[in-house]
Amino acid sequence: MALIDLANPTRFMALAGRILPWLWAATAVVLGLGLYLALFVAPPDYQQGETVKIMFIHVPAAWLSMFGYGLMAASALGTLVWRHPLADVAAKAIAPVGAAFTLIALVTGSLWGKPMWGTWWVWDARLTSVFVLFLMYLGLMALWSAVEDPNRAGRVAAVLILVGSVNIPIIKFSVDWWNTLHQPASVFRMGGSTIDASLLYPLFICAVGATLLFLALALMAMRNEILRRRIRALELVAVASASGAAA
Amino acid sequence: MIDLGNHASFILAAYGATAVIVIALALWIVLDGRAQRRRLAALEARGIRRRSAKGGSAS
Incomplete structure (x- = not known):
């Protein structure tokens, strides 16, 4: 099947329906293994001390909060440049999943910060820019809900997503550009990771498992959104039929 | 039972909050999917079909 065939929502529904059981199975195996290593094996x-166990959920959630927005930015380009029929569906479906993972990053970060930093929250550049990302997800979800015509809402949302994507490099480099309570990058950095392998491998496995979970939830949400648009089209057909019959 | 040290409550709260958020999100997506399928089935039961479906390429 050519990639362009996936532009057809019906083909996408069928393909996603076949992929999802395997994706859920892979999520259960990889995330289960990652959490087992994190909780019972990692020193x-x-x-x-043991508070490092929060890292195994906080760090993947933080990565996925930005990964989700990156996917939405790519979808926004698909909406504005190629008018791909699934691009806006993808952006709209990813938003609540991205918001949930950003909330996990904020909550677990706060619960990690209190015992390690002595405070639940500081308005430093890293924490504030991630909080702004969370607000952007919520704002986009509100926009999609407020505009009735999904095509119009999709174009407006796509412009906003691309404008908001400036926040992603700010989040990434905030710990280098400004003095922050949040530590600098310790996994992906010049000179290699500063984390010991005994903690790094469980972290990578948790990250892969969390990514599979993110993709499974996003695919399910995309299928729901396609059905929602199909229903809207049918309701318009019903209204047009009723108007024609009355005239 | 693993020993989570002095800060066990913070670790358990972090994992608990994560589980609650993920389960709530998954439940919302599953229930939304069921609601959409019910609405679609109700419309189709009334004989309302897409033009492409009427042409024989139902999907």
Whole structure:
């Protein structure tokens, strides 16, 4: 099947329906293994002790909060440049999933910060820019709900998504550009990771498992959104038929 | 039972909050999907079909 065939929502529905059971199975295996390694095998950190276990959910959630927005930005380009019929569906479906993972990053970060930093929250550049990302997800969801015509809402949302994508490099580099309470990058950095392999491998497995979970939830939400648009089209057909019969 | 040390409550709260958020999201998506399928079935039961479906390429 050519990639362009996926532009057809019906073909996409069928393909997603076939992929989803395998995706859920892979999510259960990989995330289950990752959490087992994180909770029962990974040693305590020499400085942070057992609180390092929060890292195994906080860091993947933080990565996926930006990954989700990156997917939405690519979808926004698909909506504005190629008018791909599934692009807006994807952006709209990913928004609540991205918002949920951003909320997880904020909540777990706060629960990690209190014992390690002595505070639940500071308005430093990293924490504030992630909070802004969360507000952007909520704002976009409100926009899609407020505009009745999905095509019009999709174009407006796509412009907003692309404008808001400037926040992603700000989140990534905030710890380098400004003095922050949040630590600098410790996994993907010049000179290699500063995390010991005994903690790094469980972290990567948790991250892969969380990514599979993210994709499974986003695919399900996309299928729902396609059905919602199909229903709207049928309701318009019903109204047109009723108007024709009355005239 | 694993020993989570002095900050066990923070670790358990982090994992608990994550589970609650993920389960709530998954439940919302599943229930939304069921609601959409019910609405679609109700419309189709009234004989309302898409033009493409009437042409024989139902999907």
